[in-house]
Amino acid sequence: MAKDMAEPLKVALLGCGVVGSAVARRLVDDASDLAARVGAPLELIGVAVRDLDKPRPASGVPQDLLTTDAEALVAKADLVVELMGGIEPARSLLLRAIDHGASVVTANKALLGADGPQLYEAADARGVDLSFEASVAGAIPLLRPLRESLAGDSVQRVMGIVNGTTNFILDKMDRTGAALADVLAEAQQLGYAEADPTADVEGHDAQAKAAILASLAFHTRVSTGDVHCEGIMGITADDIRDARKIGCTVKLLAICERTADGVSARVHPTLVPRSHPLASVREAFNAVFLETELAGELMFYGQGAGAQPTASAVLGDLVQAARHKVDGGRGPGESAYAALPILPIDQARTSYFIRLDVLDQPGVLARVANVFGNQGVSIESMRQGVVRSEDGLAMLQIVTHQATDAALARTVEGLQAADDVHEVASVLRVEGM
Amino acid sequence: MAKDMAEPLKVALLGCGVVGSAVARRLVDDASDLAARVGAPLELIGVAVRDLDKPRPASGVPQDLLTTDAEALVAKADLVVELMGGIEPARSLLLRAIDHGASVVTANKALLGADGPQLYEAADARGVDLSFEASVAGAIPLLRPLRESLAGDSVQRVMGIVNGTTNFILDKMDRTGAALADVLAEAQQLGYAEADPTADVEGHDAQAKAAILASLAFHTRVSTGDVHCEGIMGITADDIRDARKIGCTVKLLAICERTADGVSARVHPTLVPRSHPLASVREAFNAVFLETELAGELMFYGQGAGAQPTASAVLGDLVQAARHKVDGGRGPGESAYAALPILPIDQARTSYFIRLDVLDQPGVLARVANVFGNQGVSIESMRQGVVRSEDGLAMLQIVTHQATDAALARTVEGLQAADDVHEVASVLRVEGM
Numbered sequence: 001m002a003k004d005m006a007e008p009l010k011v012a013l014l015g016c017g018v019v020g021s022a023v024a025r026r027l028v029d030d031a032s033d034l035a036a037r038v039g040a041p042l043e044l045i046g047v048a049v050r051d052l053d054k055p056r057p058a059s060g061v062p063q064d065l066l067t068t069d070a071e072a073l074v075a076k077a078d079l080v081v082e083l084m085g086g087i088e089p090a091r092s093l094l095l096r097a098i099d100h101g102a103s104v105v106t107a108n109k110a111l112l113g114a115d116g117p118q119l120y121e122a123a124d125a126r127g128v129d130l131s132f133e134a135s136v137a138g139a140i141p142l143l144r145p146l147r148e149s150l151a152g153d154s155v156q157r158v159m160g161i162v163n164g165t166t167n168f169i170l171d172k173m174d175r176t177g178a179a180l181a182d183v184l185a186e187a188q189q190l191g192y193a194e195a196d197p198t199a200d201v202e203g204h205d206a207q208a209k210a211a212i213l214a215s216l217a218f219h220t221r222v223s224t225g226d227v228h229c230e231g232i233m234g235i236t237a238d239d240i241r242d243a244r245k246i247g248c249t250v251k252l253l254a255i256c257e258r259t260a261d262g263v264s265a266r267v268h269p270t271l272v273p274r275s276h277p278l279a280s281v282r283e284a285f286n287a288v289f290l291e292t293e294l295a296g297e298l299m300f301y302g303q304g305a306g307a308q309p310t311a312s313a314v315l316g317d318l319v320q321a322a323r324h325k326v327d328g329g330r331g332p333g334e335s336a337y338a339a340l341p342i343l344p345i346d347q348a349r350t351s352y353f354i355r356l357d358v359l360d361q362p363g364v365l366a367r368v369a370n371v372f373g374n375q376g377v378s379i380e381s382m383r384q385g386v387v388r389s390e391d392g393l394a395m396l397q398i399v400t401h402q403a404t405d406a407a408l409a410r411t412v413e414g415l416q417a418a419d420d421v422h423e424v425a426s427v428l429r430v431e432g433m
Numbered sequence: 434m435a436k437d438m439a440e441p442l443k444v445a446l447l448g449c450g451v452v453g454s455a456v457a458r459r460l461v462d463d464a465s466d467l468a469a470r471v472g473a474p475l476e477l478i479g480v481a482v483r484d485l486d487k488p489r490p491a492s493g494v495p496q497d498l499l500t501t502d503a504e505a506l507v508a509k510a511d512l513v514v515e516l517m518g519g520i521e522p523a524r525s526l527l528l529r530a531i532d533h534g535a536s537v538v539t540a541n542k543a544l545l546g547a548d549g550p551q552l553y554e555a556a557d558a559r560g561v562d563l564s565f566e567a568s569v570a571g572a573i574p575l576l577r578p579l580r581e582s583l584a585g586d587s588v589q590r591v592m593g594i595v596n597g598t599t600n601f602i603l604d605k606m607d608r609t610g611a612a613l614a615d616v617l618a619e620a621q622q623l624g625y626a627e628a629d630p631t632a633d634v635e636g637h638d639a640q641a642k643a644a645i646l647a648s649l650a651f652h653t654r655v656s657t658g659d660v661h662c663e664g665i666m667g668i669t670a671d672d673i674r675d676a677r678k679i680g681c682t683v684k685l686l687a688i689c690e691r692t693a694d695g696v697s698a699r700v701h702p703t704l705v706p707r708s709h710p711l712a713s714v715r716e717a718f719n720a721v722f723l724e725t726e727l728a729g730e731l732m733f734y735g736q737g738a739g740a741q742p743t744a745s746a747v748l749g750d751l752v753q754a755a756r757h758k759v760d761g762g763r764g765p766g767e768s769a770y771a772a773l774p775i776l777p778i779d780q781a782r783t784s785y786f787i788r789l790d791v792l793d794q795p796g797v798l799a800r801v802a803n804v805f806g807n808q809g810v811s812i813e814s815m816r817q818g819v820v821r822s823e824d825g826l827a828m829l830q831i832v833t834h835q836a837t838d839a840a841l842a843r844t845v846e847g848l849q850a851a852d853d854v855h856e857v858a859s860v861l862r863v864e865g866m
Contacts, residue, residue: 022727026585026727033587034585037584037585037652127760133582139725139727139728139729139731140728140731141574141578141581141582141583141731144577144578144581144582145574145577145578145582148574148577148581148749148752148753149566149574149577149578149746149749149753150574150745150749151470151748151749151752151753151756152459152467152470152744152745152747152748152749152750152751152752153745153748153749154466159864159865218773219470220772220773221772222775226775228777228778228781234859236859238788238858238859239788239859239861242786242788242830243786243861245830246786246814246830246832248786248863250861253864255781255864257781258773259776259780261774261776261780262773262774262775262776263773263774263775263776264775264776264777264778264780264781265775266778266781268862269861269862270861270862270863270864271786271861271862271863271864272863272864272865273865273866276865277713277734278865279865280710280713292572292745293741293745294455294459294572294741294742294744294745294748295572295573295735295736295741295742295745295746296572296735296736296739296741296742297735297736298572298573298574298733298734298735298736299732299733299734299735300731300732300733300734301710301731301732301733301734302728302729302730302731302732303728303729303730303731306729308726308727308728308729309727309728309729311585311727312583312585312586312725312726312727312728313582313728314585315584315585315586315727316581316582316583316584316585316586317585318585319581319584319585320581320582320584323584327560339653339654340651340653340691340695340696341694341695341696342655342659342695342696342697342698343692343694343695343696343697344661344697345661345697345699347692347694347697348661348688348690348697348699350703353675353676353679353681353704355671355672355675381679397675397678397679399679425671426667426669426671426672428672428676428683428702428703428704429701429702429703429704430681430703430704430705431592431686431688431703431704431705432592432705432706432709432711432712433706
């Protein structure tokens with residue numbers, strides 16, 4: 001925090017739906033934290049909406065920040081975040097912002113898939129940032145690694161599960177054997193699919209994302225219309241069953257390839273071997289699998305949609321674009337942050353898997369359980385094996401709820417001292433339960 | 434390619450082992466490609482080695498670039514890549530480079546884990562880049578996403594498989610039931626474990642990486658010595674078997690947590706449920722699983738070691754640091770790149786899974802196979818189902834080797850016209866076989 005703060009940077013937000021509200025909330029609520037990360041305060045100067053009177057109970061955006069005059073708002077901003085969606089007026093507003101010298105952040109895959117090159121060129125010519133991490137695979141940091149981390153490597157192939165709705169449907173069909181129509185209806189009930197699911201199930205959503213991925217991966221121009229597209233509506237329970245018989249599952253993949261002749265981009269249902277990392281992507285999660293010349297195989301996995309995850313990607317772009325405005329993008333170095341206390345292992349909380357050899361005596365389970373209880377360590381499950389003929393002992397396996405390492409250490413001491421316990425055979429920590 | 438090229442940037446390489454050689458080769462062989470990505474040529478001005486006469490058959494580094502005077506080399510460079518390893522002289526050389534105003538790239542986890550803060554502060558004070566993507570999880574773009582993509586989010590927890598050797602051993606134990614000693618011996622024979630495997634199996638390698646991860650994830654200072662560390666030598670076949678019984682596998686995890694009280698970092702063998710994304714990380718692969726406030730769950734997966742993957746990470750850092758020197762880090766925008774031809778779907782190559790209903794007649798398999806052969810589509814496998822009593826037809830399932838979409842389309846036409854074929858029930862593409 002030692003660095004001097006630069007002047008505040010003015011942020012304009014276009015659109016105030018669920019993602020816009022989440023972004024606005026964080027800009028207001030975590031202002032000082034974001035300022036520390038940027039090296040300058042981020043001042044939300046306005047939120048452009050279509051209708052001032054529409055109720056926005058959850059947005060938390062102060063009413064006086066709302067405006068219907070998006071053009072005037074854009075003209076005053078250093079950083080513009082576009083979350084309106086659709087082609088117009090989003091395109092005109094972004095071009096106007098770039099023209100004014102603002103850096104822009106957008107999650108608008110339709111616009112980027114249709115007119116990305118025009119926007120890229122305008123931003124390049126003006127020397128401002130155009131960032132769009134949220135447009136593909138929501139929260140998964142993917143575009144920045146493609147543009148920056150792999151800048152010294154050569155991407156050969158991209159295969160992505162980039163539509164959560166269709167992955168939810170195909171995963172469910174795979175796990176239950178149900179027909180597509182039934183699973184789609186269920187997905188609609190659960191809110192995983194829209195009332196009109198066309199854009200998802202026909203592959204159009206994935207098609208626009210494939211265009212963006214191919215453009216970035218191969219540093220060339222690919223528009224949505226260049227991407228061959230087939231949806232999942234033709235996939236039957238028989239397809240899934242027969243795929244399973246040959247060790248495969250069916251996924252809707254966006255595939256972008258660099259060949260000697262050029263690039264190809266396509267979206268279609270695809271059989272993927274169960275041993276492949278993409279096969280284990282469940283429910284509405286997204287994942288993008290890369291094959292590169294030097295790095296080999298890489299995969300990025302996470303939530304592809306949702307207000308909070310999308311806001312994470314938008315805010316990451318915004319902070320980075322703001323850093324560029326302040327100091328050329330490095331941001332406050334690692335040394336600029338506060339020194340947090342480092343906790344000893346004693347205070348780490350986790351679950352434990354403990355195996356004991358116990359004497360075969362009445363009441364032994366209760367006495368062992370008591371040792372845990374005395375240290376405040378709660379037992380999740382307890383299993384006793386058969387009594388072994390060779391030594392008359394029985395194996396006891398215990399999984400605990402979360403406890404501190406210190407409490408567990410005292411528990412183990414207590415067990416070792418207990419008359420019924422012959423030996424504590426092993427103590428292992430458990431995560432991710 | 435329209436942009437004017439800036440003056441060449443002088444690159445010094447410290448160390449010429451397998452990673453150094455891979456980096457040097459790419460700097461020389463792909464000079465024009467890298468120049469286009471940076472906006473300026475990257476000129477390799479020298480490679481510091483300990484012994485000029487040591488044979489380097491595979492390095493391909495011109496002999497006249499080699500020098501033993503690392504200090505003089507560093508003084509002339511705009512960008513310094515340190516791949517010597519160890520604390521000294523690496524630390525002194527990096528500090529000297531920073532002092533001269535050079536940006537530095539290093540893969541040296543031992544140095545960063547021990548003295549990261551001193552280096553971060555020096556780089557911040559001088560306003561140069563200090564990048565170290567290759568120091569954790571090799572090729573996986575991880576540190577840049579943590580520093581940049583998630584800059585607007587808040588990381589709560591990091592769990593990483595960051596040591597390939599121990600993951601290879603534990604995965605093999607899990608899949609075969611073998612004892613650790615036997616699997617370790619095999620890993621040594623295969624080159625997955627060193628003759629002296631102490632740093633890996635005792636967890637020290639993961640410990641240094643945990644310190645780096647915790648520092649970046651929580652913007653605070655964590656040194657190797659702050660990380661609680663337990664290795665895998667105590668893990669028995671019984672542990673693995675019993676873990677399996679409760680639906681878990683055992684992984685060596687580096688765990689970094691942010692709690693209300695501070696941060697904690699630790700390395701230990703851990704039971705992970707098989708449904709968790711980390712459980713499916715096989716062999717010597719690495720993966721890092723993040724839990725953040727907004728993005729939720731994220732995972733990054735890839736190769737953690739090896740000359741080429743590590744070179745990918747080093748070169749990504751180098752290109753990005755060079756872009757900062759040229760134009761503040763944006764690099765040539767998407768619009769600066771060449772327009773590659775976009776191939777129609779006809780030319781896309783993939784494998785196919787085809788299901789046919791065929792008449793139950795002698796020689797039908799041969800005639801169907803002929804239709805494929807006539808279009809140059811080679812068959813990988815063919816399975817015939819039982820003849821159905823209701824219609825006298827049999828299901829034939831065929832998986833092809835890779836072919837173009839055009840050849841496959843002609844094959845399907847041929848099948849539809851064939852007398853023996855009642856119906857082509859489905860055609861699906863297959864990837865990742």
